[in-house]
Amino acid sequence: xxxxxxxxxxxxxxxxxxxxxxxxxxxxxxxxxxxxxxxxxxxxxxxxxxxxxxxxxxxxxxxxxxxxxxxxxxxxxxxxxxxxxxxxxxxxxxxxxxxxxxxxxxxxxxxxxxxxxxxxxxxxxxxxxxxxxxxxxxxxxxxxxxxxxxxxxxxxxxxxxxxxxxxxxxxxxxxxxxxxxxxxxxxxxxxxxxxxxxxxxxxxxxxxxxxxxxxxxxxxxxxxxxxxxxxxxxxxxxxxxxxxxxxxxxxxxxxxxxxxxxxxxxxxxxxxxxxxxxxxxxxxxxxxxxxxxxxxxxxxxxxxxxxxxxxxxxxxxxxxxxxxxxxxxxxxxxxxxxxxxxxxxxxxxxxx
Numbered sequence: 001x002x003x004x005x006x007x008x009x010x011x012x013x014x015x016x017x018x019x020x021x022x023x024x025x026x027x028x029x030x031x032x033x034x035x036x037x038x039x040x041x042x043x044x045x046x047x048x049x050x051x052x053x054x055x056x057x058x059x060x061x062x063x064x065x066x067x068x069x070x071x072x073x074x075x076x077x078x079x080x081x082x083x084x085x086x087x088x089x090x091x092x093x094x095x096x097x098x099x100x101x102x103x104x105x106x107x108x109x110x111x112x113x114x115x116x117x118x119x120x121x122x123x124x125x126x127x128x129x130x131x132x133x134x135x136x137x138x139x140x141x142x143x144x145x146x147x148x149x150x151x152x153x154x155x156x157x158x159x160x161x162x163x164x165x166x167x168x169x170x171x172x173x174x175x176x177x178x179x180x181x182x183x184x185x186x187x188x189x190x191x192x193x194x195x196x197x198x199x200x201x202x203x204x205x206x207x208x209x210x211x212x213x214x215x216x217x218x219x220x221x222x223x224x225x226x227x228x229x230x231x232x233x234x235x236x237x238x239x240x241x242x243x244x245x246x247x248x249x250x251x252x253x254x255x256x257x258x259x260x261x262x263x264x265x266x267x268x269x270x271x272x273x274x275x276x277x278x279x280x281x282x283x284x285x286x287x288x289x290x291x292x293x294x295x296x297x298x299x300x301x302x303x304x305x306x307x308x309x310x311x312x313x314x315x316x317x318x319x320x321x322x323x324x325x326x327x328x329x330x331x332x333x334x335x336x337x338x339x340x341x342x343x344x345x346x347x348x349x350x351x352x
Contacts, residue, residue: 028335031326033290036318039271041306045206045262047196047243048217051252053167054228054244057191061086061158061184063177065147066095070155076169079189082162087171087183090155095147102144109137158183165189167254190249193228196260197240205264206230212245217257223248227262267304267311274308276322288323288330289316293337295323295330 052058070088074080091099116133119125168185171177194214198206208227215222231242245260252258276287277300286299300314323330330336 028293028337029295029326029329030339031290031323031330031336032339033321034273034276034324036270036272036289036316036320036322038269038318039311040266040268041271041304041309041311042263043205043265043267043304044306045198045202045264047198047240047260047262049194049196049242049258049260051192051194051247051256051258052254053165053187054191054193054246057188058167059161059164059186060182061186063089063179063181063183064149065091065179067091067177069171069173069175069177069183072169072171072173074166074169074184076166079165080160080163082160082164084160086158086160086166088155088157099144099147102140102147106137106140106144109133109140113137160186162186162188163190165254187254192247192249192252192254194225194245194247194252194258194260196243196245196258197235197238198230198243198262200234200239200241203230203241203243206243206262207264210262210264212260212262214245214247214252215259215261216252217259223251225260269303269311269313270316271309271311272322273324274305274310276324276327277302277310277312278328285312287312287314287316288327289320290323290336291317291320293335295332295334295336296320297330297332 067089068091070090072087073085074087080086112133113130113136116125116130120127120130164186165188166184167187168182171183177183194212206227208229210227212225212227213222214225225245225247228244228246230244234241243260243262245262272287277285278287279285284299285302286297289296289298298314298316300312300316303311303313305311323336325339326336
């Protein structure tokens with residue numbers, strides 16, 4: 001009785017194992033296919049940075065002479081037309097005293113010329129004496145003219161030399177500033193650049209006049225710029241190579257943060273959807289091709305990406321379609337079945 005029970009259990013187990021084996025052999029994975037096609041995508045380098053004025057459109061407004069800052073007519077970030085008043089400067093006590101001394105020196109020199117001329121007529125002075133007197137008058141006049149030009153004669157209003165945006169404001173009313181002290185910085189709104197940092201290994205691919213798509217950080221609208229200058233030395237603080245990109249006028253403001261996608265050329269290979277690329281346990285990329293109704297893993301090298309497409313290379317069969325949906329479930333030799341047979345037939349025809 002016990003022997004018959006054991007034999008029955010053994011037969012049942014053997015039957016179940018055979019059933020599972022047959023069922024496993026009949027298993028297949030439902031997939032969708034996409035055509036493998038050769039093509040190219042733009043090769044791009046991405047960088048982030050801040051928008052500012054180009055060197056040609058930037059100017060620091062400095063005190064022409066030692067002066068007292070009076071009224072400031074502009075605010076930080078304000079855009080002003082050419083000739084707009086920026087700041088009123090009054091001469092400092094030292095500048096005013098220098099101007100008065102120059103006036104006195106000119107008066108004395110003019111009197112000396114007149115008296116020397118009379119003495120020459122009476123033969124009591126020489127022509128050289130008169131020439132020296134006239135030289136003193138000329139020097140005194142030049143000194144007075146120079147002081148008058150820098151505003152030492154009285155209050156002077158400094159005006160914008162071109163249509164500009166006030167990007168920095170360092171002057172404060174009532175402050176005494178020395179000659180050459182910065183008062184404010186101006187930027188021409190039509191000469192803005194985006195300066196981005198690029199990894200040194202990628203910077204070598206960038207050339208002047210390369211096209212760049214510029215998008216504000218956190219924004220969606222974009223504009224097209226052009227590479228002006230690519231640096232040849234990495235910045236000490238970031239380790240990145242600076243790249244200046246000229247921007248179209250009226251699209252951006254100084255100080256904004258932006259992303260630049262710089263197109264440096266084209267990548268050629270097989271253009272595939274990003275979802276077709278998988279990564280194995282070793283970190284290597286591969287795709288799955290449909291060899292008839294059987295799956296085959298093919299190692300590939302990803303050359304680059306643009307949007308939701310990648311360019312790849314590898315030992316691919318150009319006639320075999322790629323498995324797109326369901327590819328992560330497949331291993332070499334596994335059977336596949338198509339979710340849309342008519343569509344799969346058109347894919348296969350396209351690869352012939």
